[in-house]
Amino acid sequence: QVQLVESGGGLVQPGGSLRLSCALSGSIPGPNAMGWYRQAPGRQRELVATVTRGHSTNYADSVRGRFTISRDNDKNTVLLQMNSLKLEDTAVYYCNLHRFWDNVDYWGQGTQVTVSS
Numbered sequence: 001q002v003q004l005v006e007s008g009g010g011l012v013q014p015g016g017s018l019r020l021s022c023a024l025s026g027s028i029p030g031p032n033a034m035g036w037y038r039q040a041p042g043r044q045r046e047l048v049a050t051v052t053r054g055h056s057t058n059y060a061d062s063v064r065g066r067f068t069i070s071r072d073n074d075k076n077t078v079l080l081q082m083n084s085l086k087l088e089d090t091a092v093y094y095c096n097l098h099r100f101w102d103n104v105d106y107w108g109q110g111t112q113v114t115v116s117s
Contacts, residue, residue: 002026002106004095009111016115017083022095022108024076032099034071034078038091038113048093049080062088085115 008020035050049059049069057069068081095108
């Protein structure tokens with residue numbers, strides 16, 4: 001049984017920082033990418049950042065330079081360090097694992113990030 005469990009969301013003022021963590025339980029053989037997506041009220045879910053097992057990263061333009069994604073393959077965890085947070089970063093953040101060979105996606109339950117003064 002594969003599960004992705006997120007933690008680290010919360011309320012922060014503009015300009016502040018938060019770190020999200022996602023832990024994978026279960027085994028996912030083969031190449032894959034782990035990452036974060038977010039969904040704000042009334043909007044579609046969008047990519048935030050992804051990282052492969054080889055540590056290649058991809059960022060949305062809106063977060064590049066402010067967010068940093070990292071991955072520990074031995075611990076099966078992925079972190080998202082979010083700095084210089086803006087009001088528009090408010091959303092539910094979802095951890096994702098995408099398996100390349102069959103395009104299967106696994107999702108966490110989501111964690112709320114609220115940026116507000």
